[in-house]
Amino acid sequence: MTGAPSKIRLDKWLWHARFFKTRTLAAKLVSGGHVRVNSNKVDKAATKVGAGDTLTFPQGNQIRVVEIAACGDRRGPAPEAQTLFIDKTPVQLVKPKTPGADRVGGRPTKKDRRSLDLSRDRGLE
Known part of the structure; x- marks a missing residue:
């Protein structure tokens, strides 16, 4: 090829841009209806995309929003x-889900647990 194509398959572009390790994983995500191209849901991996299109899709625990700058070859x-x-x-x-998650271990130490127990209201004891 002499240059990058003006339009490319959606699953192939997601794979080229290294959002997914394999093209099959990208195709499964698109086929599942989890990808939006310019705010429109798509469910065909063969949907053609080009420079200027905006993609919205989940990746891990976050929703990615990317604009296609080039198709790549x-x-x-x-x-x-x-x-x-x-x-x-x-x-x-x-936001950390557990107390003490900002530390390397992620769990509160025994000292932290004791101070937490002492700071709680004991009620009618």
């Missing part, structure tokens, strides 16, 4: 894949 290294899109994902603050 191969699945290259990560620095090359990062040039294919503009990330517009809003920043989400991660």
